[in-house]
Amino acid sequence: xTTSGDAREQVAARPRALDGVKVLDLTWFGAGPIGMRTIANxxxxxxxxxxxxxxxxxxxxxxxxxxxASLNVGGYFNNFNAEKRSITIDLTTERGHELGIELxxxxxxxMTNMTGRAVRQIGMTWxxxxxxxxxxxxxxxxxxxMTGPHAEFAxxxxxxxxxxxxxxxxxxxxNDPVGVGTNYPDYVVNPIHAVIALLAALRHKRRTGEGQLIxxxxxxxxxxxxxxPVFAWDNARVEHERIGNRVPYAAPHGAFRCADTAARxxxxxxxxxxxxxxxxxxxxxxxxxxxxxxPRFATLAERKRNEDALEATLAAWxxxxxxxxxxxxxxxxxxxxxxxLSASEVLADEHLGARGYFVYxxxxxxxxxxxxxxxxxxxxxxxxxxxxAPLIGEHTWEIASDVLGLSPDEIGTLIAExxxx
Amino acid sequence: MAGSLSDLRIVETCGPIGHYAGRLLADxxxxxxxxxxxxGDPARRYAPFLPGVEAPENGLQFILLNANKRSVTLDLxxxxxxxLFLRLIASxxxxxxxxxxxxxARLGLTEAALLAAKxxxxxxxxxxxxxxxxxxxxxxxxxxxxxxxxxxxLAGFPDGPPExxxxxxxxxxxxxxxxxxxxxxxxxxxxxxxxxRVEVSAQEALSMAQETAMMFADINGIDRQxxxxxxxxxxxxxxxxxxxxxxxxxxxxxxxTAGSGFQGVLATMDTLGYQSDLREExxxxxxxxxxxxxxxxxxxxxxxxxxxxxxxxxxxxSVVVDCFTRYPxxxxxxxxxxxxxxxxxxxxxxxxxTSPQLNARDWFVEIDDPGRGRRLRYPGPPWQLRGTPxxxxxxxxLLGEHTxxxxxxxxxxxxxxxxxxxxxx
Numbered sequence: 001x002t003t004s005g006d007a008r009e010q011v012a013a014r015p016r017a018l019d020g021v022k023v024l025d026l027t028w029f030g031a032g033p034i035g036m037r038t039i040a041n042x043x044x045x046x047x048x049x050x051x052x053x054x055x056x057x058x059x060x061x062x063x064x065x066x067x068x069a070s071l072n073v074g075g076y077f078n079n080f081n082a083e084k085r086s087i088t089i090d091l092t093t094e095r096g097h098e099l100g101i102e103l104x105x106x107x108x109x110x111m112t113n114m115t116g117r118a119v120r121q122i123g124m125t126w127x128x129x130x131x132x133x134x135x136x137x138x139x140x141x142x143x144x145x146m147t148g149p150h151a152e153f154a155x156x157x158x159x160x161x162x163x164x165x166x167x168x169x170x171x172x173x174x175n176d177p178v179g180v181g182t183n184y185p186d187y188v189v190n191p192i193h194a195v196i197a198l199l200a201a202l203r204h205k206r207r208t209g210e211g212q213l214i215x216x217x218x219x220x221x222x223x224x225x226x227x228x229p230v231f232a233w234d235n236a237r238v239e240h241e242r243i244g245n246r247v248p249y250a251a252p253h254g255a256f257r258c259a260d261t262a263a264r265x266x267x268x269x270x271x272x273x274x275x276x277x278x279x280x281x282x283x284x285x286x287x288x289x290x291x292x293x294x295p296r297f298a299t300l301a302e303r304k305r306n307e308d309a310l311e312a313t314l315a316a317w318x319x320x321x322x323x324x325x326x327x328x329x330x331x332x333x334x335x336x337x338x339x340x341l342s343a344s345e346v347l348a349d350e351h352l353g354a355r356g357y358f359v360y361x362x363x364x365x366x367x368x369x370x371x372x373x374x375x376x377x378x379x380x381x382x383x384x385x386x387x388x389a390p391l392i393g394e395h396t397w398e399i400a401s402d403v404l405g406l407s408p409d410e411i412g413t414l415i416a417e418x419x420x421x
Numbered sequence: 422m423a424g425s426l427s428d429l430r431i432v433e434t435c436g437p438i439g440h441y442a443g444r445l446l447a448d449x450x451x452x453x454x455x456x457x458x459x460x461g462d463p464a465r466r467y468a469p470f471l472p473g474v475e476a477p478e479n480g481l482q483f484i485l486l487n488a489n490k491r492s493v494t495l496d497l498x499x500x501x502x503x504x505l506f507l508r509l510i511a512s513x514x515x516x517x518x519x520x521x522x523x524x525x526a527r528l529g530l531t532e533a534a535l536l537a538a539k540x541x542x543x544x545x546x547x548x549x550x551x552x553x554x555x556x557x558x559x560x561x562x563x564x565x566x567x568x569x570x571x572x573x574x575l576a577g578f579p580d581g582p583p584e585x586x587x588x589x590x591x592x593x594x595x596x597x598x599x600x601x602x603x604x605x606x607x608x609x610x611x612x613x614x615x616x617x618r619v620e621v622s623a624q625e626a627l628s629m630a631q632e633t634a635m636m637f638a639d640i641n642g643i644d645r646q647x648x649x650x651x652x653x654x655x656x657x658x659x660x661x662x663x664x665x666x667x668x669x670x671x672x673x674x675x676x677x678t679a680g681s682g683f684q685g686v687l688a689t690m691d692t693l694g695y696q697s698d699l700r701e702e703x704x705x706x707x708x709x710x711x712x713x714x715x716x717x718x719x720x721x722x723x724x725x726x727x728x729x730x731x732x733x734x735x736x737x738x739s740v741v742v743d744c745f746t747r748y749p750x751x752x753x754x755x756x757x758x759x760x761x762x763x764x765x766x767x768x769x770x771x772x773x774x775t776s777p778q779l780n781a782r783d784w785f786v787e788i789d790d791p792g793r794g795r796r797l798r799y800p801g802p803p804w805q806l807r808g809t810p811x812x813x814x815x816x817x818x819l820l821g822e823h824t825x826x827x828x829x830x831x832x833x834x835x836x837x838x839x840x841x842x843x844x845x846x
Contacts, residue, residue, distance in 0.1 A: 203426070240769065
């Protein structure tokens with residue numbers, strides 16, 4: 001991905017996989033918008049409908065420039081909505097709803113992650129969509145799916161993380177299951193699972209002309225990505241042990257604290273030895289070849305049996321080591337190892353930098369800011385961010401005119417009447 | 422109903438990083454042929470195990486993520502078997518591989534060699550670090566991607582180590598992105614006949630899961646730290662956070678702006694039949710007027726109010742704690758939700774297995790696995806596509822189970838294919 005002006009104009013001419021695909025985006029907060037951003041970065045025209053009456057919580061959430069309360073400068077919203085177009089419509093008004101249905105008729109794909117109750121309030125049920133556009137692909141992504149006794153249960157990512165098992169499965173037995181510091185399923189698991197289903201449905205539509213309803217329960221999607229322990233419970237009654245940074249099939253496997261420096265306190269590295277050969281190379285790279293012949297540590301079975309002692313040995317050694325230098329030494333010996341990077345270190349990471357992962361885009365109010373790149377790259381139809389996130393309602397006039405076919409007078413009236421609002 | 426990918430053949434030569442990608446595409450209908458070394462994929466030998474079944478057919482993680490696939494064993498170190506592999510590629514639409522640059526070079530299975538066999542191949546490369554950049558040939562393990570993506574530094578307690586997220590989220594995120602990218606490339610292939618490379622790095626795939634951390638660093642120059650679940654709040658606000666139940670934990674977000682807030686906590690206590698003074702004065706009025714996170718944080722900033730306020734909150738908290746420890750987590754969760762309280766139970770694997778919601782939706786699927794002498798219960802797919810549903814059609818393959826069958830399909834004479842497979846066994 002490239003960001004310099006000239007280069008961007010050149011790539012702008014390159015085809016993308018979803019050129020010409022039209023998408024109506026009624027998502028908000030985290031899980032929904034990220035998937036729709038990926039669809040936009042694949043080339044689709046994604047129209048995000050918002051309303052000033054109740055802006056997306058992410059437009060209000062931090063981080064934002066200190067003292068700036070604008071709805072257009074939040075990093076949370078902007079990162080996850082790059083390249084979409086934004087129109088403001090109050091869908092709870094009669095005329096607003098009619099305009100929403102016009103967009104349904106225009107769209108190939110529709111997605112919302114609102115609750116069933118909210119979907120009914122704005123009249124965007126599957127029945128209403130299918131009546132207006134029988135070929136539409138519509139994804140509903142409420143927390144627990146469209147049917148079942150908990151279909152109307154409410155919650156944010158933090159609530160979902162507890163219900164789907166992430167919090168219990170992660171962490172150490174000695175601590176309470178407080179979670180992993182983020183609403184993890186919101187950011188890759190649910191949005192990109194959603195993209196898979198939408199693209200699969202689009203392929204079916206292109207081959208048959210048929211649209212379809214996709215009922216995507218965030219709970220099912222999340223459990224699907226954490227399915228190992230429930231599968232082991234169901235079929236072998238394996239009680240999940242909360243083993244922190246270990247795994248059942250490798251040792252050593254964990255995080256070890258290195259020497260602090262003034263510039264970087266709290267310096268940790270991780271390393272993993274999946275077989276005896278890796279462990280032997282690891283011990284040698286650490287300057288302690290005797291570890292790999294110590295009878296307590298010589299085989300994987302022995303290392304698992306003596307894992308506390310193994311970790312204590314490594315921890316005592318690591319304390320005196322420089323983190324970056326040690327990782328380089330381990331990697332030179334083909335041992336999986338890395339520094340535990342902070343966010344600013346990830347932004348400055350030389351490897352990600354060489355690959356051009358982060359993209360810097362100019363935004364009318366937020367200025368030049370970093371955006372996450374795509375989690376996958378396509379060599380001939382690039383996935384790329386060609387525009388920053390939209391200001392709220394930035395494209396209201398152009399969409400009302402070009403897509404909805406309204407005259408300037410009508411648009412002016414609808415804005416004044418707080419329908420296009 | 423046919424799946425949306427039922428017409429496609431996919432060859433998968435991935436280590437554990439790509440197993441879930443192949444599984445997702447197979448669930449959508451693709452014929453996924455897993456090419457394993459003669460000794461088998463390493464994950465076949467990863468604990469935990471299915472009891473009563475011999476290695477290498479007992480690794481549960483392998484059995485889970487490789488259902489719906491066929492297995493062929495080929496020794497890609499040997500030129501004659503590499504040639505068979507390239508014939509298989511010629512018959513396929515997609516290759517999923519996890520070779521790092523030095524590995525494909527050593528095997529002679531470079532992109533040029535693959536494209537010579539199949540010029541319009543969709544080749545999906547799933548590795549820890551991607552195919553370019555100074556770390557492209559670095560060794561990979563799941564935890565390494567979690568560390569290098571910035572995700573791991575956010576998990577854990579301030580005085581403890583950074584923590585990995587369970588069940589291989591480096592592998593999972595990479596696989597999910599790979600499946601999405603593969604279908605995008607297939608759409609382009611359908612339209613133009615042109616193949617291409619899809620490239621996934623686990624480090625990059627997970628980076629998005631830093632939540633707001635990257636943006637805090639970019640906009641405010643602040644690195645988010647691990648906080649042990651407090652989100653950095655210096656005080657405990659009743660109704661926000663983790664609470665012990667009689668048999669586990671629940672988490673709730675009351676006193677925020679969404680849901681029923683702390684009134685929902687009181688209503689839940691009423692329904693449970695728990696008596697407390699919170700419905701009486703002065704508590705009832707205080708709760709009605711002040712139990713809102715934004716107001717509380719504002720008030721706590723004033724040192725004159727802070728101490729008195731802290732005493733009040735302490736009492737309310739003690740009542741909530743006392744109440745919740747008396748009741749099962751599922752009751753607190755379901756009754757709380759009926760009162761529109763944003764509350765969830767901290768589910769164990771057993772809780773998920775017995776979830777009334779998942780079971781009402783028939784999410785789990787059972788399938789006979791004759792090779793292992795079992796009927797196995799699988800977690801379902803991430804979505805319900807009503808027109809082209811995901812299906813579980815076959816159990817995880819035994820090692821090399823389909824070698825003869827697949828070699829025959831690519832034109833090896835039946836006798837020769839059987840003899841080849843027989844020598845392998």
